[in-house]
Amino acid sequence: MTFEYLHGLSEPKVYKSPEVYQPISILTDKVIRFGMLEGTAVVNCKYAVYDPQSAMIPESFRDNGSTAEHLALILNRNEAIAMSKLYDAEIEDVARALALNEQAEVIIIKMGPMGALVYWNGEFSTVQAYKTDQVSKIGSGDMFVAHFSYSWMEEGISPPEAAESASKATAYYCWNRGFPTRNGLESYKPTPLIPSQSYKDGKTPTVYLAGPFFTLSQLWMIEEARNHLVSMGLNVFSPYHEVGTGPAEEVVGPDLEGIHASDIIFAIIDGLDTGTVFEVGYARALGKPRPVVVYAENESDEDLKMMTGSGCVMSKDYVTAVYKAAWAAIEAE
Numbered sequence: 001m002t003f004e005y006l007h008g009l010s011e012p013k014v015y016k017s018p019e020v021y022q023p024i025s026i027l028t029d030k031v032i033r034f035g036m037l038e039g040t041a042v043v044n045c046k047y048a049v050y051d052p053q054s055a056m057i058p059e060s061f062r063d064n065g066s067t068a069e070h071l072a073l074i075l076n077r078n079e080a081i082a083m084s085k086l087y088d089a090e091i092e093d094v095a096r097a098l099a100l101n102e103q104a105e106v107i108i109i110k111m112g113p114m115g116a117l118v119y120w121n122g123e124f125s126t127v128q129a130y131k132t133d134q135v136s137k138i139g140s141g142d143m144f145v146a147h148f149s150y151s152w153m154e155e156g157i158s159p160p161e162a163a164e165s166a167s168k169a170t171a172y173y174c175w176n177r178g179f180p181t182r183n184g185l186e187s188y189k190p191t192p193l194i195p196s197q198s199y200k201d202g203k204t205p206t207v208y209l210a211g212p213f214f215t216l217s218q219l220w221m222i223e224e225a226r227n228h229l230v231s232m233g234l235n236v237f238s239p240y241h242e243v244g245t246g247p248a249e250e251v252v253g254p255d256l257e258g259i260h261a262s263d264i265i266f267a268i269i270d271g272l273d274t275g276t277v278f279e280v281g282y283a284r285a286l287g288k289p290r291p292v293v294v295y296a297e298n299e300s301d302e303d304l305k306m307m308t309g310s311g312c313v314m315s316k317d318y319v320t321a322v323y324k325a326a327w328a329a330i331e332a333e
Contacts, residue, residue, distance in 0.1 A: 008137035008319040009228050030153045032145060040064050049149040058083040061102055072106035073098060074145050080109045095119040106159045112232055113193060113326045118160050125160040130171035130190035131327050135320040143173040196333045205329035206235040208259050210279040211268030213240040221268055232326040237262055259283050263332040266325040269296040272303060284310050291328035295321035
């Protein structure tokens with residue numbers, strides 16, 4: 001079986017044999033079970049951690065006959081909603097329903113840049129998310145599951161503490177593409193993501209998406225960035241989508257108003273489109289400080305000198321740039 005990713009935020013192409021294998025039967029004390037495309041695993045154990053790994057049709061842990069005295073479910077937000085079938089409910093209600101329906105002791109719902117929600121013993125706690133200079137996302141979910149499972153099942157650490165340790169280990173992996181030792185994890189001090197008070201109060205930040213949209217490849221890039229920023233819970237003002245093309249007297253005013261109304265700017269600079277470069281400079285010149293995140297994969301340091309020197313957040317990696325934009329938006333007042 002092969003998974004092919006265009007980039008770390010894309011939906012993978014999956015190449016697999018049409019053969020479906022007979023269920024795997026496991027009888028032991030402690031198990032990590034993943035949802036699988038080519039079959040299923042029936043586990044009977046004392047402790048189990050289950051990650052369904054399917055946002056479309058996540059399989060219930062117990063539907064195939066699996067049993068566990070102590071069960072922890074680790075899901076992302078979409079998987080949790082799909083499994084609970086509570087599409088319009090608050091995420092806390094989703095967690096409660098999953099704990100009841102799945103007879104689970106622990107529910108962990110990963111919330112992307114907002115960390116994770118932990119439901120255990122009838123109480124909720126949140127797990128800190130961390131910022132890193134680089135974000136290598138593929139495999140990060142498996143890293144979280146592995147570290148949580150070891151801490152909870154093997155070391156007897158409480159679920160909130162185990163999830164916090166797993167979050168730090170995941171940040172380490174995303175930054176270094178490596179696996180921390182116990183001492184390395186204890187000494188690792190990643191930068192925490194600190195949401196602004198306005199974000200905590202329910203404000204949805206707005207990102208101004210600056211970039212050229214005059215060729216097919218440019219349009220594709222704008223669509224990708226817009227979709228991924230929206231998927232992270234942000235409002236996006238895209239001149240292409242909100243204003244469209246036209247003469248200067250029709251588009252410049254609304255575009256600049258969009259910059260004024262936005263909390264941060266996400267700029268796609270490859271190609272050094274003059275309009276996009278102007279938008280970056282305009283945003284940096286405004287009195288109200290607005291973080292500007294620049295994605296530039298193919299331009300020289302010399303051509304990016306003014307942006308780097310004026311305090312723009314620079315990234316040559318697309319996935320990292322999108323995450324840095326989300327972090328900046330969440331922290332912006």
